[in-house]
Amino acid sequence: MSPNDHQLRHAQRNLPRYTSYPTALAFEPAADGLAPVDWLAGTRAADAISAYVHVPFCRRLCWYCGCHTTVAHEYDRIGAYYETVMREVDLLADGLGDHAGAAHLHFGGGSPNALSPEHFLALTRKLSSRLRLRPGAEVAVELDPALLSQAFIEALGEAGVTRVSLGVQTFDPAVQAKVNRIQPFDAVAIAVERLRAAGVTAINFDLMYGLPLQTPESVRRTVELALSLDADRIAVFGYAHVPWMKKHQEVIKDANLADAVGRWAQADAADEALVAGGYVRIGIDHYAKPQDALAKAAATGALRRNFQGYTDDPAPVLVPIGPSSIGCFREGFVQNAVGTDVWRTAIHEGRLPLARKLPVSAEDRVRAAVIERLMCDLTVDVAAVCAANGYPSHFLDGCIETARELEADGLCVVLGRRVTVPEDNRRLVRVTAACFDARLPETQRHSKAV
Ligand code: SF4
Incomplete structure (x- = not known):
């Protein structure tokens, strides 16, 4: 309508999208980093914790991207990140107070599958042991399907990953070409089949509307193809065109973007197809099968919203790992240094890379x-x-x-x-x-x- x-x-x-309140725009420099270090040490024995690991690398740049990431053509930079993030986990584990173990690990980026399968597996094992992963914990990983090798899929299975989010965005080849993200439907379908075979049974898709050349029809077609792959959750995000903040978005011409009425119609097309497909609306932009944990949380008033979007994770503590990562403690929010060099220098000097904070x-x-x-x-x-x-x-x-x-x-x-x-x-x-x-x-x- x-x-x-x-x-x-x-x-x-x-x-704001209110993934937190106050929002990250209110964060202030953590001049000496001391207060956040105290917050970390102040976790309580009964607190379950969660951790977010930011992997700030991709093998290509999608023109619509709004994330903290850079394109790494050589693996050396990613390998250096891996060495540093392993040290960061030790620093954090040593700095945390008592806690009840990790209930949720989430890898985002960037593309976590820019890591080699061996490095991903070793990092997950380190996180499991140093943050004391609880039995039945959710281990969720965002993936770029175009980069997804069979070896990485096997590493996901071996690491005990419980849920993956595939960045699909659109199945329309013309739109894919306009945003520098070519990934044919068949490639995504094969990835889904192999993920399930490897034991990763919970599959999320991220879709978008408002991309160049998208129409309600192309959005509807993408949703129908997504439904044919039987994802457990589907998120539908509106493209945010902010070339004054993200220079690479200048490649996307205003003339190819729908106006507000067109964006509304595209969001409507996705909504109608998903609801007709039996999915439950969750919050502003998520849909889930009725039997999915997110839908159950929504039905019982237990749905939460954090930096990763909608979640059923009730943990009061979110530990930030990797450049730009945001954490949450009882006393307030913290954010790691955004620049990979500043982040790495702090860790190699034996300091946590906490650059911004906000007491709540x-x-x-x-x-x-x-x-x-x-x-x-x-x-x-x-x-x-x-x-x-x-x-x-x-x-x-x-x-x-x-x-x-x-x-x-x-x-x-x-x-x-x-x-x-x-x-x-x-x-x-x-x-x-x-x-x-x-x-x-x-x-x-x-x-x-x-
Ligand atoms: S894969 Fe994701 S994080 Fe990487 S450039 Fe594309 S949209 Fe950005």
């Missing part, structure tokens, strides 16, 4: 909890969240009044202190979430709402 005028106006707002206040926490429930459940009892965080029920009444101003546009419904986003405005939920954001500068560094 075409968006109405209100939806169209709000869809073009530049807002009690007020940040209550706002974060409201925003997270909205982003996950589309509804929140603000008074209950306030009470659970030690605040009076009227503490966020000013924000509720701001949300009330969106009611006329149909973006939310306010009943007492409960705020609910109607299903037809699901993809605009961050507009309502922003009413609870006390730090919001609306900036082009955030992506458009749709």
